[in-house]
Amino acid sequence: MDCHYVSELLLDYIEDELSDEVSRKIEAHLGKCESCSKEFARIEKMVNLMKTLPSITPTPGITKEVMARLEEEERFTIGSFLAKFKLIPKKVMIAAATLGVLACVLYVTMAPFVHRPSFQFQTWAATVQAVPFDLEETGWWAWRKKTADKRLSPEDKYIGVIFGGIIDKPEEVNFLVKWIKPDGQFFKETEWKGRISAGLCSFMSDLDISDYEERNVNESVLTASFDGEMIYKKQKGRVNDFPGMWKLEIYVDDKLNTTLQIEV
Amino acid sequence: MSSNNEDWSVVESCLDGNRQDYALLVKKYERPVFNIVYRLTGNFEMANDITQETFIKAYRSLRQVRAEFKFSNWLFKIATNLCRDQFKKKKPEAEVSLNESIALAESVIPYDDSNNSLDPEEKLVLKEEQKQVLGAIESLPFLYRKIIVLRYIQDLAYKEIADILKIPMGRVKVQLHRAHKILRNELTGIL
Numbered sequence: 001m002d003c004h005y006v007s008e009l010l011l012d013y014i015e016d017e018l019s020d021e022v023s024r025k026i027e028a029h030l031g032k033c034e035s036c037s038k039e040f041a042r043i044e045k046m047v048n049l050m051k052t053l054p055s056i057t058p059t060p061g062i063t064k065e066v067m068a069r070l071e072e073e074e075r076f077t078i079g080s081f082l083a084k085f086k087l088i089p090k091k092v093m094i095a096a097a098t099l100g101v102l103a104c105v106l107y108v109t110m111a112p113f114v115h116r117p118s119f120q121f122q123t124w125a126a127t128v129q130a131v132p133f134d135l136e137e138t139g140w141w142a143w144r145k146k147t148a149d150k151r152l153s154p155e156d157k158y159i160g161v162i163f164g165g166i167i168d169k170p171e172e173v174n175f176l177v178k179w180i181k182p183d184g185q186f187f188k189e190t191e192w193k194g195r196i197s198a199g200l201c202s203f204m205s206d207l208d209i210s211d212y213e214e215r216n217v218n219e220s221v222l223t224a225s226f227d228g229e230m231i232y233k234k235q236k237g238r239v240n241d242f243p244g245m246w247k248l249e250i251y252v253d254d255k256l257n258t259t260l261q262i263e264v
Numbered sequence: 265m266s267s268n269n270e271d272w273s274v275v276e277s278c279l280d281g282n283r284q285d286y287a288l289l290v291k292k293y294e295r296p297v298f299n300i301v302y303r304l305t306g307n308f309e310m311a312n313d314i315t316q317e318t319f320i321k322a323y324r325s326l327r328q329v330r331a332e333f334k335f336s337n338w339l340f341k342i343a344t345n346l347c348r349d350q351f352k353k354k355k356p357e358a359e360v361s362l363n364e365s366i367a368l369a370e371s372v373i374p375y376d377d378s379n380n381s382l383d384p385e386e387k388l389v390l391k392e393e394q395k396q397v398l399g400a401i402e403s404l405p406f407l408y409r410k411i412i413v414l415r416y417i418q419d420l421a422y423k424e425i426a427d428i429l430k431i432p433m434g435r436v437k438v439q440l441h442r443a444h445k446i447l448r449n450e451l452t453g454i455l
Contacts, residue, residue: 011444017422017437042455046447049397050416052390058298059312063290066319070283 001029006036010043176251182244271335275326290319293336296418297343303413304347306402314350318343333427340418341428344410351406393454400450408443415440 006029012018013026030037179187250258271292277285297318302311321342322329329338401412414425422440426433448455 011441012437015422042448043444045455046397046444046451047416049393050401050412051419053303053394053398053417055295056299056302058294058302058315059308062294062298062312062315062319063287066290066316066323067284067287069316069320070286070323 001025003029003033003036006030006033007039010036010040014040014044014047176254178249178251180247180249181242182246183242187242187246268334268336272331275329275331275335278323278326286319286323289335293339294319296336297339300340300413300418301343301347303398303401303417304344304406304409305350310350314343314346317346321346334424337420337424337428340414340420341430344414344428348406348410396451396454397447400447403450404443404446408439408446411436411439412443412447 006026009018009022009026013023018026030040181187244263246262248260248262249256250260271289274285274288294315298311298315301314301318302308305311305314318339322339325342329335401409404412410429411425414420414428415422420428422433422436425436429436
């Protein structure tokens, strides 16, 4: 064995990665070659130094903090539902999914033969109301913590719109909300284009969730209510900065349907 | 029952709805995970955050993980991936933090002093040498640093490292050799 070959194998020798035969040859070479012995000592020292590096003591309370975060996540309805969903045995999930697929196939096959009632678009203005809502209650605060988005705080105020009742309209609706600041200046607007389903009751926030305009309104609103990550990215302003009487103009198919006021 | 089997029993219990049992796993592995992350990031605060995130992410994925994988290695895999993501995101800041950690943090961060057999002078020399080794490790490219940290700080076998990094064992060896060469050049003063 020449020195070059031995020096290439020294690390593997120290790591005990060589066959007994090769190891014996290396030992024999080290016994008679001062240069390789020195190289061996250098590598061995470095390995020992790395292996004996002190173990760092982590911040106390990591376990407590992790468990608190998990508990916090499960407190929220949707979070809790999803967490439980994850814990459902696989067999049950597969069975449920199979039933779901069968139901879809049945629906698609039978749809042309089923009488579909003509929907009315009604009571929608009567039930629309502006409401302030609380981050802690909606679960957004937990999402903020998770995403480490520093733009939101629990002190921030939000204005949303709740609408509901018998709201059926099979064709696509263009739904627009304009937020007007107390000084009469435009703050922002959010627009949805989509199909509204029966009995919808949900809210829209002052946060920009217009990414969802291609989707069904019901789905978009419900998703927006709980998908904080997307909401934070789109936030464009803070209601807190403009105290006073806010005005919300609600347009349906480009026509002003309702104007609401709310004190912040 | 082996440690790994015990871990998987706890996982089963968590999947049965006993979330509190997860605390046992966090408690057991918070230190090794933290040490890997700290040695990879060189930033105490960041290491704390990433360690927590590792356990949160692991909990959310408990159902997906395969039982034939060693539970601890699965955690280490999540932790190293999170560190990698952090470096992709904030490379310049991370580099600054690394340098800071060498100069400042090592002197104030709590660690286990296991070399009680050494006299004070020998301890001082060893501490100085370890400081230089840490500096050299932390100046390695992230790719090589991962290998060194998993091999020597966490004392994992080549096969385990290959599993964690999802690369063939041969590549682990090649990268370890390359990392060694860089380190030896950096540390000529003490070797």
